[in-house]
Amino acid sequence: MSPYAHIIGWGMAVPEKVLTNADLAKRVDTDDAWIQSRTGIRERRIANSEQTTASLATDAALQALEIARLNPDKLDLIIVATSSPEHIFPATACLVQDRLGASNAGAFDLLAACSGFIFALNMATQAIRSGSLKNALVIGAETLSRFVDWSDRNTCVLFGDGAGAFVLQASEERGGVIASVMRSDGSGGDLLCVPAGGSFAPASLETVAMGKHFIKMNGREVFRFATRVIAQATVETVEKAGLKLDDIQLFIPHQANQRIVEAALRSMNVPIERCVLNIDRYGNTSTASIPIAACEAARDGRLKAGDKLVLVGFGAGLTWGAALAIWSGAPQQPGARPALPLPLRLRLYARLRSLLRRILRRIDAWIWGRYV
Numbered sequence: 001m002s003p004y005a006h007i008i009g010w011g012m013a014v015p016e017k018v019l020t021n022a023d024l025a026k027r028v029d030t031d032d033a034w035i036q037s038r039t040g041i042r043e044r045r046i047a048n049s050e051q052t053t054a055s056l057a058t059d060a061a062l063q064a065l066e067i068a069r070l071n072p073d074k075l076d077l078i079i080v081a082t083s084s085p086e087h088i089f090p091a092t093a094c095l096v097q098d099r100l101g102a103s104n105a106g107a108f109d110l111l112a113a114c115s116g117f118i119f120a121l122n123m124a125t126q127a128i129r130s131g132s133l134k135n136a137l138v139i140g141a142e143t144l145s146r147f148v149d150w151s152d153r154n155t156c157v158l159f160g161d162g163a164g165a166f167v168l169q170a171s172e173e174r175g176g177v178i179a180s181v182m183r184s185d186g187s188g189g190d191l192l193c194v195p196a197g198g199s200f201a202p203a204s205l206e207t208v209a210m211g212k213h214f215i216k217m218n219g220r221e222v223f224r225f226a227t228r229v230i231a232q233a234t235v236e237t238v239e240k241a242g243l244k245l246d247d248i249q250l251f252i253p254h255q256a257n258q259r260i261v262e263a264a265l266r267s268m269n270v271p272i273e274r275c276v277l278n279i280d281r282y283g284n285t286s287t288a289s290i291p292i293a294a295c296e297a298a299r300d301g302r303l304k305a306g307d308k309l310v311l312v313g314f315g316a317g318l319t320w321g322a323a324l325a326i327w328s329g330a331p332q333q334p335g336a337r338p339a340l341p342l343p344l345r346l347r348l349y350a351r352l353r354s355l356l357r358r359i360l361r362r363i364d365a366w367i368w369g370r371y372v
């Protein structure tokens with residue numbers, strides 16, 4: 001029988017800096033009443049100059065590993081879902097792998113915009129279910145504030161920075177992620193995009209002058225699409241698991257707009273009380289929004305071991321998808337908990353390991369250089 005992929009650790013990281021609607025009203029022609037009534041957002045977090053997608057991802061990952069009581073060298077796989085990677089390459093996941101000292105993990109990025117966390121969760125789950133690996137780290141991390149045009153009121157009020165992470169572990173016991181769906185429709189690719197900076201339109205003086213490295217969005221079209229696919233993906237996933245909507249204790253949707261979530265819930269006859277909403281404090285953190293909301297639900301006691309939850313996302317691409325999971329809770333270890341290096345010690349160890357590997361690579365190059 002194929003093993004199940006249990007969620008045994010979760011973590012989140014958001015920058016300390018808060019940007020309120022009133023702050024934004026000083027930059028563009030908007031106001032708190034419009035933003036709150038049209039989106040549900042009151043404030044969002046913005047990374048400082050030291051914080052990057054990889055640093056937020058690493059902070060969230062360390063918390064998740066701490067809850068899972070898992071040493072990073074036990075990880076077989078790291079997937080970072082992000083729409084704001086540090087570079088086109090190397091993958092942000094490799095930077096995280098190095099900072100964690102996860103010496104046995106393959107690491108790669110996954111790009112499915114705001115649906116990225118759902119897609120990554122599904123990929124890691126399928127890898128575990130195939131029996132090919134035991135422990136996986138799935139992260140959604142963003143510094144979208146670096147891709148926002150702060151003079152465009154249509155988009156700048158929406159986005160925020162942050163990261164969230166899950167640790168998945170193989171187990172014979174039924175549980176964890178038990179059903180999921182993933183869908184795409186590239187015909188809507190132009191509705192939400194960053195037009196330049198890729199191979200289609202490489203960075204040039206012209207692309208920069210035209211603001212083509214910023215997020216462009218047709219809000220109304222994305223709104224319509226989103227309300228439709230949230231319900232579609234949720235119902236399909238619940239049916240795939242052989243369950244009914246009433247069997248689900250908690251719905252955790254991508255936090256893009258409170259009105260989108262409310263409309264989708266109405267169409268499924270699901271009361272808002274069974275849904276996690278934290279968009280008022282973080283705005284749209286893209287791939288990070290679902291794991292951040294899950295972390296807060298677990299912290300607030302809204303998610304208990306055995307609960308069934310649906311995670312559902314949508315975004316640029318267009319992409320959408322959902323996953324149904326049975327919440328496993330933190331691992332119960334009888335007796336003394338195994339010693340796990342504290343995050344600070346882990347960070348120092350990882351940095352030392354990284355430095356040693358760089359030195360060894362230099363020595364290696366020097367030795368080989370003498371013979372070729």
Ligand code: UT7
Pocket residue numbers: 029030031034035038039114153154157192217218219220222223226256257284286314315316
């Ligand atoms: O992760 C997925 C990413 N994105 C989304 O999910 C976004 C989906 N779309 C939305 O959330 C909404 O469409 C928005 C919040 C972006 C816009 O809300 P809306 O109710 O669809 O507004 P609208 O685009 O229909 O615009 C209504 C009016 C327009 O003025 P006119 O043309 O009627 O005179 C806009 O110019 O509101 C204006 N407007 C604003 N006014 C004050 C647009 N942005 C603002 C603003 N402050 N920030």
